[in-house]
Amino acid sequence: MNKKEILIVQTYLRDKLGNPKIKLDAATATKDSVEVFLGEEFIAVVSRDEEDGDLCYNFHMAILEEDLPDEDED
Numbered sequence: 738m739n740k741k742e743i744l745i746v747q748t749y750l751r752d753k754l755g756n757p758k759i760k761l762d763a764a765t766a767t768k769d770s771v772e773v774f775l776g777e778e779f780i781a782v783v784s785r786d787e788e789d790g791d792l793c794y795n796f797h798m799a800i801l802e803e804d805l806p807d808e809d810e811d
Contacts (some may be wrong), residue, residue, distance in 0.1 A: 744761075750773070769785045
């Protein structure tokens, strides 16, 4: 992904998710993906998908069970 695309998607995610700490790290960018951070923590990957002339960006976030709060901590 190029820098212009990264900034456009980063602005979109910050706006939609209401968090200015979301950062797409241009240093991790490849032709079709970039890593997403919340502050200093890696949280997701955005992939560029261009098929049949249509362009979209996929946000993929894996949530590990070990990162979830214990059920007893209500």
